[in-house]
Amino acid sequence: MKKVFLKDIAKKLNVSKTAVSLVLNNKGDENKISQETQKKIIDYAKKHNYVPNQLARGLSRGKSETIGLIIPNISDSFYSKIAGYVELKAKSLGYTVLFSSSSEDPKKESELIRSMLNRQVEGLIIASTQRNLKEIESLKEDKFPFVLIDRHYPESETNYVIVDNYNGSKTVTEHLLKLGRQKIGFITLKPGLEAIRQRMLGYENALKDFDIEFKKELIKELSPVNYEDEIKLAVSELIKFPNSVDSIVFSTHYLTSVGLRELKRFNVKVPQEVAIVSFDELSAFDLVDPPITSVIQPVKDISNIAVEILINEIEGMKESIDNTRILDSKLEIRKSCGTF
Amino acid sequence: MKKVFLKDIAKKLNVSKTAVSLVLNNKGDENKISQETQKKIIDYAKKHNYVPNQLARGLSRGKSETIGLIIPNISDSFYSKIAGYVELKAKSLGYTVLFSSSSEDPKKESELIRSMLNRQVEGLIIASTQRNLKEIESLKEDKFPFVLIDRHYPESETNYVIVDNYNGSKTVTEHLLKLGRQKIGFITLKPGLEAIRQRMLGYENALKDFDIEFKKELIKELSPVNYEDEIKLAVSELIKFPNSVDSIVFSTHYLTSVGLRELKRFNVKVPQEVAIVSFDELSAFDLVDPPITSVIQPVKDISNIAVEILINEIEGMKESIDNTRILDSKLEIRKSCGTF
DNA sequence: CATCATAACTAAATCGGTTTAGTTATGTGG
DNA sequence: CCACATAACTAAACCGATTTAGTTATGATG
Numbered sequence: 160m161k162k163v164f165l166k167d168i169a170k171k172l173n174v175s176k177t178a179v180s181l182v183l184n185n186k187g188d189e190n191k192i193s194q195e196t197q198k199k200i201i202d203y204a205k206k207h208n209y210v211p212n213q214l215a216r217g218l219s220r221g222k223s224e225t226i227g228l229i230i231p232n233i234s235d236s237f238y239s240k241i242a243g244y245v246e247l248k249a250k251s252l253g254y255t256v257l258f259s260s261s262s263e264d265p266k267k268e269s270e271l272i273r274s275m276l277n278r279q280v281e282g283l284i285i286a287s288t289q290r291n292l293k294e295i296e297s298l299k300e301d302k303f304p305f306v307l308i309d310r311h312y313p314e315s316e317t318n319y320v321i322v323d324n325y326n327g328s329k330t331v332t333e334h335l336l337k338l339g340r341q342k343i344g345f346i347t348l349k350p351g352l353e354a355i356r357q358r359m360l361g362y363e364n365a366l367k368d369f370d371i372e373f374k375k376e377l378i379k380e381l382s383p384v385n386y387e388d389e390i391k392l393a394v395s396e397l398i399k400f401p402n403s404v405d406s407i408v409f410s411t412h413y414l415t416s417v418g419l420r421e422l423k424r425f426n427v428k429v430p431q432e433v434a435i436v437s438f439d440e441l442s443a444f445d446l447v448d449p450p451i452t453s454v455i456q457p458v459k460d461i462s463n464i465a466v467e468i469l470i471n472e473i474e475g476m477k478e479s480i481d482n483t484r485i486l487d488s489k490l491e492i493r494k495s496c497g498t499f
Numbered sequence: 500m501k502k503v504f505l506k507d508i509a510k511k512l513n514v515s516k517t518a519v520s521l522v523l524n525n526k527g528d529e530n531k532i533s534q535e536t537q538k539k540i541i542d543y544a545k546k547h548n549y550v551p552n553q554l555a556r557g558l559s560r561g562k563s564e565t566i567g568l569i570i571p572n573i574s575d576s577f578y579s580k581i582a583g584y585v586e587l588k589a590k591s592l593g594y595t596v597l598f599s600s601s602s603e604d605p606k607k608e609s610e611l612i613r614s615m616l617n618r619q620v621e622g623l624i625i626a627s628t629q630r631n632l633k634e635i636e637s638l639k640e641d642k643f644p645f646v647l648i649d650r651h652y653p654e655s656e657t658n659y660v661i662v663d664n665y666n667g668s669k670t671v672t673e674h675l676l677k678l679g680r681q682k683i684g685f686i687t688l689k690p691g692l693e694a695i696r697q698r699m700l701g702y703e704n705a706l707k708d709f710d711i712e713f714k715k716e717l718i719k720e721l722s723p724v725n726y727e728d729e730i731k732l733a734v735s736e737l738i739k740f741p742n743s744v745d746s747i748v749f750s751t752h753y754l755t756s757v758g759l760r761e762l763k764r765f766n767v768k769v770p771q772e773v774a775i776v777s778f779d780e781l782s783a784f785d786l787v788d789p790p791i792t793s794v795i796q797p798v799k800d801i802s803n804i805a806v807e808i809l810i811n812e813i814e815g816m817k818e819s820i821d822n823t824r825i826l827d828s829k830l831e832i833r834k835s836c837g838t839f
Numbered sequence: 840c841a842t843c844a845t846a847a848c849t850a851a852a853t854c855g856g857t858t859t860a861g862t863t864a865t866g867t868g869g
Numbered sequence: 870c871c872a873c874a875t876a877a878c879t880a881a882a883c884c885g886a887t888t889t890a891g892t893t894a895t896g897a898t899g
Contacts, residue, residue: 165885177887180887180888184887216885218884
């Protein structure tokens with residue numbers, strides 16, 4: 160089964176490449192190609208399974224019907240869900256998605272942005288490392304369509320779709336406080352990320368509202384590079400004297416998993432001795448022992464809205480929709496923080 | 500910051516496009532471009548941040564340094580992990596990966612294959628719906644490089660990397676038998692997939708080896724489209740009289756999650772009343788109540804080997820490595836099947 | 840009947856690279 | 870000093886589409 164090209168069709172049917180191209184791009188009518196000719200072309204193309212070479216198409220049109228999605232890590236369930244929904248939504252609007260993982264490395268991220276631009280993507284959705292302000296600003300300058308998700312640059316005015324990290328974190332911390340917990344630890348990544356900073360702030364202000372003294376020792380900030388090890392130390396320090404926390408807030412699902420594994424290894428009873436809650440969840444968190452109270456992020460909404468904003472902008476319907484969104488998260492109460 | 504093109508560089512430096520192209524592709528020496536000229540070009544390109552347009556490059560070379568990965572669903576943690584490892588490995592070998600999800604739809608899958616070919620991918624890694632034999636055969640005919648992963652077409656001779664589903668399933672079933680379980684249910688998807696068929700066969704033969712009568716009623720085959728609902732019925736039928744199973748083998752991690760959720764809703768004690776085991780696991784399965792005994796698939800190996808085979812073939816080092824692999828899975832024993 | 844509009848097309852430029860098949864200038868051996 | 874090799878380049882074709890700026894034939898209009 161040989162590949163057919165535009166010129167093959169043209170030659171076989173004794174028409175010009177132009178005619179074939181126009182017809183197959185649904186521009187036959189507006190260019191007054193006769194119905195017979197159109198039918199002839201379409202039939203032939205169908206019969207021979209013609210599909211245009213996207214590279215040639217993209218090159219000559221300067222377009223590609225493709226958007227890029229840059230995320231820190233496709234293996235992380237949070238981002239893989241986003242990728243799934245973005246792909247679905249984009250496809251429904253006629254776009255293909257190019258994924259790539261930055262591995263939380265700003266340099267790689269900026270390479271990816273460039274590489275995607277070379278591939279003529281028409282827009283980008285980026286869950287940024289948040290250490291590429293320059294690159295982002297330059298996209299903005301070039302008026303290149305993009306939407307930040309999950310993480311944004313508060314110092315720069317861009318499209319973004321994020322969740323309300325502050326309130327999500329505050330709410331879940333308050334939940335612990337209402338249940339009578341007083342010594343609440345907080346395990347998080349070093350706040351290079353605004354999202355993480357907001358989660359920390361939410362935690363702090365919840366304490367404040369309950370007139371509980373904020374203690375620096377109860378906050379454990381892990382370096383993003385090898386937190387696997389650090390978290391073990393962090394957990395053990397929190398549960399021991401003099402900290403002896405009665406509960407821990409974990410700022411990502413991954414930290415929660417690893418942390419809980421540690422708590423179990425130390426034979427700490429959860430939630431009796433130490434209650435835990437998680438910002439963001441894993442699909443099995445309701446099955447875990449104990450089921451983990453989590454702040455659930457509206458993954459589907461984030462994805463859909465981001466794609467909508469982006470394609471809206473690509474297709475030039477300026478300003479027609481709200482292009483900065485802060486979505487609410489949902490507190491799913493389970494047994495890991497005890498009950499009323 | 501304006502984009503620079505090849506011809507801009509050529510014009511500015513008073514050399515030909517050819518020279519620039521050759522030099523930037525590391526073919527300066529073999530084409531006897533003088534060192535000065537080379538340096539001049541390289542310096543200018545670096546200073547002005549030149550990056551070649553991949554579409555143009557791909558179009559003219561008929562290559563793209565890109566491979567395609569087609570999986571059923573990027574949101575599924577099994578496939579998202581594969582995607583992550585494939586991306587990593589491919590990048591380390593100089594290739595970019597184009598992902599896409601087929602949603603388990605053969606028609607979509609065959610569209611994706613075509614669409615990827617149009618994008619000039621140089622090879623494909625496919626976790627096929629296994630209902631596209633024709634498409635696969637035609638790839639083979641065209642001598643287009645591809646590797647099947649996770650699912651292969653036993654009736655067709657191709658490259659593939661899969662796990663030993665039969666033995667994995669047999670082993671885990673035997674494990675239940677050794678623990679004295681006798682009425683073992685099996686919940687699976689309708690075996691359109693060879694992998695699933697093998698898992699079922701493993702289960703059956705384990706029973707046979709233990710002289711336990713194989714009962715059709717204990718096997719529940721769900722339709723892949725709305726198993727969410729069907730599984731609830733399946734679980735309830737299995738645990739009730741006259742089936743009253745003492746254990747269940749779930750054939751995918753997703754079925755395990757949903758199934759366990761159902762068991763809990765029925766207040767069935769796991770593993771005391773019904774032991775469960777899972778083929779394939781979720782990252783939190785060790786934290787679940789009870790921790791779930793699982794057959795763990797070597798996701799990283801699958802990915803790495805598939806990429807190696809593929810790129811080996813793309814780069815024409817024919818036959819130098821073994822191109823059909825059946826990898827062993829690992830039985831991770833946890834508490835969901837009771838203990839010795 | 841000359842003019843103009845319109846229908847129905849097409850030739851050729853273009854996108855931004857790669858690659859083939861030269862060309863020119865210089866040096867070397869006989 | 871001529872023939873030839875070699876170094877150091879370059880013009881132009883090409884990849885497979887899209888798109889601009891025409892062209893031709895026909896029919897209507899005044």
